[in-house]
Amino acid sequence: MDKIKIIVVDDHPMVIAGMAAMLLQIPYVVLSATAGNAFIALEKVREQAPDLVITDINMPEINGIEFTAKLKKEFPGVKVIGMSTFNERSYIAQMIHSGAEGFLVKSASKEEIEKAINSVLDGKMYLSLDVNLNTQERKDLKNQPMLTRREKEVLLLIADGLTSPQIAEKLFISLNTVDSHRKNLLAKFEVTNTALLVRSAIKSGLL
Structure with missing residues (x-):
């Protein structure tokens, strides 16, 4: 079985050391690299082609939210778990909107880190057990x-x-491709028309 390659990003060496110690206890995981900021992290991702990046949210210059958006744009297949000492809904929502598949608080146990890794690699979203959300907020984010x-x-x-032809022209893609994206969006939001799509996206915080 191929090992899961992970890169950890945090500007505090002690946090990286602690996370590395946790990951070493998971036999099917390998820590491919660590990085102290988003610039180094992107270079490490290009070099190492990891399966998963675990990144701090509160970093100088480029924070974890912006880093996740950049990473997902260049490497859409790489999974991302955000981590922070804070567990406010705004942090979590912004990370999810940027493309992260999970969120951990830095005090998470080895067992929870392992559960989060397995969840996101199985295509599920993972939210830390310590996240300060009520049941409905947790459900909304997961859904x-x-x-x-x-x-x-x-x-x-x-x-x-914009109409489909206008979108096609603006994004330099074919009309068929736009229509395909429209159908996918309607299916993902489980709605039947554009008005409901926009309303649902606003409710989800995506607009």
Whole structure:
């Protein structure tokens, strides 16, 4: 069985050391690299081609939210788990909107880290047990559709009132591709028309 390759990103060496110690206890995981900021992290991802990146949210210059968006744009297949000492809904929602598949608080146990890794690699969203959300907020976040970068672009242009031909022209893609993205968006939000799509996206915090 191939080992799961992970990169850890945090500007505090003690946090990286602690996370490395936890990951070493999981036999099917290998810590491919560590990075102290987003710039180094992107270079490490290009070099190592990891399966998963675990990143701090509160970093200088480029924070974890911006880093996740950049990472997902260049490497959409790499899974991301955000981590922070804070567990406010706004942090979590922004990470999820940027493309992260999970969120951990830094005090998470080895067992929870392992559970989070397995969940996101199985295509599920993972939210830390210590996240300060009520049942409905947790449900809303977990049920939020996972959109590709292109789907997000199309969704924003739909919300701006552009027609499919206008979207095709603006994004330099074919009309068939736009229609395909529209159908995927309707299916992911489980709605039947554009008005309901926009309303659902607003409710989910994606617009």
